[in-house]
Amino acid sequence: MHQLATDPGIIAAIRAQNTANAGLTEADILAQDKAWRAEVGTASTPTISAVASNPASAILHKAKEGSEGLITEAFVMDNRGLNVGMSDTTSDYWQGDEPKWQETFLKGPGARHISDVDFDDSSQTYIIQLSEPVIDPDSGKPIGALTLGLDAEALGNL
Template identity: 35%
Template sequence: MRTIAFLLFLGLLLPGPVSGQEEVEIGEQELRDLLHNKIRVVQHLALNPALLRDARRQNTTKLDLNEIKKRDEEWKNSDDLTHFKRSLQDNVSGRLLKRIVSSNPDFNEAFLTDDQGANVAAYPATSDYWQGDEEKWSESFNGGEGRLFLGPLERDASTDTYAVQISAPIFDGPETIGVLVVGVTLDYLSEKRGAR
């Protein structure tokens, strides 16, 4: 069993007072158990026709990888909510993801990518445009085979929160055409673990 070590501050998942930093190990199965309901929500959301349609539409443009990397650099070099970043919040999928994140305090972000890992929609704006070079995308896209992937608990730079990212493939029939990534907050994990 793979063990995921979490570095938590102020004992956020531990009962009782703890000072400084504590390392808490949560096995992969315990993490899956804690996230069971959220995994189901994300898998169901990955079936949404709007997400499928927008991923499919972007895939038909066949963006060149050099263009994707250029957009990624421009994205990372601006902390502002540029017109391009806003367009990924204002498209149909972006508005859907905004409603999901805004109405669920357990989620800190949600974004949809195409079959190359380029963002199709995102709320709030991610720290970079291209996810294709990151484990959360490559493990879920899985060479086109698509599979669920749970990332480690880590600080998310774009939202300045600790979260676990659930990555679910977007299927068009048998073909994986994108990945949906949703961040689940540390507060949710803490509450679920404390209730056990």
């Protein structure tokens, strides 16, 4: 997990999005989240596709594919809780109202969030989410957060 949180490509993508989104208002964020949610499961997905096709998403997808089924999903968020990259489409764009972002990004270096085990209908598996802040190597301050969804049954077999 820490290897992904310190990946130069992930850090560069978060830095770029933090700069690009610096002027967003709460209304802007909620509108983008609403657009994302409306696209989930449809054929037209310009908002989702912009994130799914970027270099950060490629890094996360490769990590998931190389995990031999342990990682069920991976995504990174910016300093507002908006998705920067993802291995799979998330149900929403804004994670800033959720513990995975609030308990990591807002608390800073060394913070962790571990979710309860939950049944994921789409994959028909029990999963657990682990999250940690992504720290800027220059400033030592959080710039975003990383979440990995892990197959709870596979974890039990380690």
